[in-house]
Amino acid sequence: MSLSRVIVERLGRLAESNLPEDVADVAKLHLLDVAGVGLAAAGSSAGRPYRNYAKGLSAAGPCTILGQAGGFSASDAALVNGGLIHSLEFDDTHTGSIVHGSSVLASTAIAGGEAFRASGKAVLGAYARWYEVFIRIGLAAAGSFQDRGFQLTSVGGTLCAAGIAAELAGADEETTVAALGIALSQASGVFEFLSNGSTVKSLHPGWAAHSGITAFALARAGLTGPETSFEGRFGLFSAFAGDRNASDRLRENVGSLGLDWHIRDVAFKFHPCCHYLHPFIEAAGTLADGGVRAEMIEEIECRVPAGAAGIICEPWSAKQAARDHAMRWSLPAVVAARFVHGQVDTTVFERELSPEARQLAGRIIWTPLREADFPARFEAEIHCRLRSGDMRSARVEDAYGNRSRPAGAKAVEEKFRKNLLAAGGDAAIGRITRSVHALDAMPSLDDFGAALRSAAPRTERNLP
Numbered sequence: 001m002s003l004s005r006v007i008v009e010r011l012g013r014l015a016e017s018n019l020p021e022d023v024a025d026v027a028k029l030h031l032l033d034v035a036g037v038g039l040a041a042a043g044s045s046a047g048r049p050y051r052n053y054a055k056g057l058s059a060a061g062p063c064t065i066l067g068q069a070g071g072f073s074a075s076d077a078a079l080v081n082g083g084l085i086h087s088l089e090f091d092d093t094h095t096g097s098i099v100h101g102s103s104v105l106a107s108t109a110i111a112g113g114e115a116f117r118a119s120g121k122a123v124l125g126a127y128a129r130w131y132e133v134f135i136r137i138g139l140a141a142a143g144s145f146q147d148r149g150f151q152l153t154s155v156g157g158t159l160c161a162a163g164i165a166a167e168l169a170g171a172d173e174e175t176t177v178a179a180l181g182i183a184l185s186q187a188s189g190v191f192e193f194l195s196n197g198s199t200v201k202s203l204h205p206g207w208a209a210h211s212g213i214t215a216f217a218l219a220r221a222g223l224t225g226p227e228t229s230f231e232g233r234f235g236l237f238s239a240f241a242g243d244r245n246a247s248d249r250l251r252e253n254v255g256s257l258g259l260d261w262h263i264r265d266v267a268f269k270f271h272p273c274c275h276y277l278h279p280f281i282e283a284a285g286t287l288a289d290g291g292v293r294a295e296m297i298e299e300i301e302c303r304v305p306a307g308a309a310g311i312i313c314e315p316w317s318a319k320q321a322a323r324d325h326a327m328r329w330s331l332p333a334v335v336a337a338r339f340v341h342g343q344v345d346t347t348v349f350e351r352e353l354s355p356e357a358r359q360l361a362g363r364i365i366w367t368p369l370r371e372a373d374f375p376a377r378f379e380a381e382i383h384c385r386l387r388s389g390d391m392r393s394a395r396v397e398d399a400y401g402n403r404s405r406p407a408g409a410k411a412v413e414e415k416f417r418k419n420l421l422a423a424g425g426d427a428a429i430g431r432i433t434r435s436v437h438a439l440d441a442m443p444s445l446d447d448f449g450a451a452l453r454s455a456a457p458r459t460e461r462n463l464p
Helices: 003-014 021-042 048-055 074-087 101-115 120-140 152-168 173-186 191-195 199-220 236-241 246-254 275-289 306-312 316-320 324-329 331-341 346-350 355-361 409-423 426-437 446-453
Strands: 297-304 364-368 380-386 391-396
Touching (some): 003 120, 021 074, 021 426, 101 120, 101 152, 297 331, 306 364
8 A cells, every 4th residue: 555545545544533631732832823924024124025925915715814814725825925924044853864854744734724714623634634744754754855955844744734724624645644645746946055055944734735735736636646656667765865775664653653753853943043052052151151251261162063063053154244135044143143142043144243243253264063862852052261361161061942851831822922912913922823733622613713813914014
């Protein structure tokens, strides 16, 4: 039996029962988190392209676009919302599989739920179950997609988005398997954006969500796709990860669906930049809080896990000179910002670094962190040589919010509150929060969509 069919059959059986209570609670918390992130992005400079794109869309559908008052088609809403949620680099990550799951799957589930009149319980269940598949895809070929220049969030997310759309529409097994096969031909998302810090990376999850919904629509219309979308000679793992054996590992791990819930380990992000940078921001904060100031520093050595260096360190001269959005993947920029500006929040990436921070970035070097447990943990070491001759060092074993240092619900809810306050949507904080927590009791997403739209249409705030 094809792996696609095995997955669809397994999830079909799981859909007949309720999510474990704690899994449902975690899923709601992630939906609340990305709703806040997306609404914050809708009023930011990073979200401007999506806001401008939405102006040209037909507002004649049932689906919500964050920051917009009207209703839109499912595929358009999924594209824009996925792009907004990912545009600040503030959305959740499962670190072991290296997937930004919610930017794809929440965008698809909300749009699909509104379009197909699914219940809140069905939306929550489809989101959580396909997140489990998504994580297992990444774990089956950990790091291999990225090593070949593909973002798994996009290429793997497209297939999972097709599965969510099919499930919420009540599609049969044949149509769902066909949708997965069609989605394979639509999968895309490469890391070449790193060459100039372009903003197209934010499109990756939105395109995956859009493509998944479109793949299902085409399958329902009669288009067919290969059954072997995972294990085939030109399937997901062979074409994008270069690892045909990964499909065997995925097949083995599919057996634990419904038993082991990896969504419990998905990390929340508390800085709006590449997750690999978070432990370095923490380490710099430890040193700064201990009295180390930028003017005292002769040189900073950052020790970086090999798996992260290609994203946040190379080429080093470009990282030291990074500006605007490109700073979200720049180790020297964020470390310097933490020492000089005292924090790394959304405002850091919407203004120029001060001359003092630029100078400090030029005094930072990086070396490999030997025997790091990346990507299971995001470790960091910073060693500061002071002008006095003293050495000060800090080490972080894993970023806050990750599996080994989980964030509680209060921290996530406070992040949501701050995001809506920054976006000017403070009047909607309570309504959206209550709506998310009541999601599994809702007969449809009407109230949830209305709550999201109650965060009045975004207008770009005055940016520094």
